[in-house]
Amino acid sequence: MTVSFKNGKASRRQFLTGAAAAGAGTVAASVAKAAGDPLITEKQVWAQATGDGVDATPYGLPIEFESDVVRRNVEWLTADTISSINFTPIHALDGTITPQGCAFERHHSGAIEMRKEDYRLMINGLVDTPLVFTYEDLERFPRENHVYFCECAANTGMEWAGAQLNGAQFTHGMIHNMEYTGVPLRTLLNEAGIQTEGKWVYVEGADASSNGRSIPLEKALDDVLVAFKANGEALRKEHGYPVRLVVPGWEGNMWVKWLRRIEVTNQAVESREETSKYTDTLADGTSRKWTWVMDAKSVVTSPSPQAPIKHGKGPLVITGLAWSGRGAITRVDVSIDGGKNWQEARLGAPGSKGAMSRFYLDINWDGQEMFLQSRAHDDTGYVQPTKTQLRDVRGLNSIYHNNCIQTWWVRSNGEAENVEIS
């Protein structure tokens, strides 16, 4: 595949002087040109008082014109609504916080409903005093606030076999990034008193699947949270109301929802969810297990198949998300020619451990086709691999932990498509 593309990053000065715009078609219209625009010259219906206050909507919903910014399922991926995956519309969002309303969720046996009053959390196993906490009990322990991403191990999983799903929402939307409030798990474990033989915790939820997972005690005592708020308010039902586990940097299925029980054990339980699922089958048929950490990864969210360029050539904002389960994002590179040349993108804010970063590359698009890629770096020195590099190591049998560089083919008409290049 040969890509001929000449482009340059529009400098700040170009934007400030309007030179970029002038060179490639003006971004804004002059007032003289806009003189006949009835949206300016005529009085609009909204320029009169309306009785439509917020009293009718104590909890405000997105405006009707944004009805496409919603979670979506891929029907052929899940056979029923009991076990479903709902993808975040990352192609339509900006910044780093994911609103709960459209934050991805995956459950194994339904999104259950439980009152706070009915909530119980048991800590048992190798502890001095097995304990049962009510929701009100949890509210009495010192709390912390942290912004963390939660990514499903299967995010981008369909792409092992080729470029299959045509949109960032579907290739990379099994992720969200929220500000959690909760009690450190170590506080509760220490309240019960961990016996010296205790080396693991086994965590399970109150839903039918129970979704039991083993977590090494070292992690459990490090940064795991027993969380009851996300982005300031109570968890949504589908995110585990009233209490879920937050396991920073580790795969989403360990973030057990409707958290019911934590058993301190001397070894891993090797449950269904960590043997038949959530292991990575290699080329020789053996499986990697305990692949908990989500490696550094990134994706361009716009332009992308669901977010084509509609304005033609000239100034263009390329933007996307980057994250790493091992640390903070330190840098993101963007290529418009399929990885031949890279430009360092601008981060919206300094990277933070376990949290998503937003990146931007502001270019002056010449209207020629692009093969858009992004490449994340984290503070351990890890660099996001290409699809070829990843397949060389892991083969083609995997479902989980695909963190390869994604390519969008952007045509000169601005439409984009999921492609592979090699």
Add this chain to the structure above:
Amino acid sequence: MTVSFKNGKASRRQFLTGAAAAGAGTVAASVAKAAGDPLITEKQVWAQATGDGVDATPYGLPIEFESDVVRRNVEWLTADTISSINFTPIHALDGTITPQGCAFERHHSGAIEMRKEDYRLMINGLVDTPLVFTYEDLERFPRENHVYFCECAANTGMEWAGAQLNGAQFTHGMIHNMEYTGVPLRTLLNEAGIQTEGKWVYVEGADASSNGRSIPLEKALDDVLVAFKANGEALRKEHGYPVRLVVPGWEGNMWVKWLRRIEVTNQAVESREETSKYTDTLADGTSRKWTWVMDAKSVVTSPSPQAPIKHGKGPLVITGLAWSGRGAITRVDVSIDGGKNWQEARLGAPGSKGAMSRFYLDINWDGQEMFLQSRAHDDTGYVQPTKTQLRDVRGLNSIYHNNCIQTWWVRSNGEAENVEIS
């Protein structure tokens, strides 16, 4: 008023060893004690698969059990729903991010509905080239992400006259804190080219009130954003969809919604909204004007009148919010005896300029009445004043800019009330 109260901050070690809990009544029940609890011993209805996936709710709403966590109005404050104030339920939130759905909003002539396609922003006045931007045009300029609080100048305004409104939602809820994505206003102004005589901008919205306000050019070129996303997604209708102004640290009425026009002028316009309103009448009848910046302020959100203590004595989390329009919050002190003694609270994260901070003080409550106060410090060295100090300087005629220390009288039964002490 004499307050006799002996209390100590529960140390980390006390919590970790359970000593705090043991000394004041156990927080969690032992498994032995909980043996008869049917919520543990019986199979629950939610422990069976449910078909209630998220496919039916592409945009997830709060669970029905949280229906009290909503915006509320104070009927006697506003006569109709055209001009309304809807207060954030800060007493029920945690962390720092305010979800858009329950984020306060105030409008002067209705929350209008406008399609992105119908959006126009004009920059005119003392510029080289008057320009008109469409929504799509704005999306082509380099964007920034920042978390900022937006506080109404009248927040806490009813408290000038005494302790009037019984709840943090009503005394301090005209505020929210969100992650904004937008284009710096200076980028757009420079695109039009500011003439040397230009010293101010006059900004107005597309609603009937137009809510015009004058902003000094120095601020307009500093950190003001033309924003189109909050917490990642499009603005809610009532927050100015599709585009609002973000004026960090300055009073909320300058954050013009449904932003329509920005005129560069050589002097302030002295509009209705900055003369008949939003000036501060002093004791001698003269008025302070151009009181744009919101001074450092804080409030305990829990316990508070709407969030009483239900669990009795023992470990108690005291939490609240602090913010400053002049810089970052560096410290918050909490008093449980009406300001006689102060303890430094723990910040949930280091303070950030123009953004809210969450604070916590973890105590072992002895069950005696408390007079709860919080006191914010910012990085300019400013310290939040008492009500008496504020009245000494500003008199009793003001409506706006009341940033005094708030007092909640917490009775031994855990109920709390808005009181004044002197």
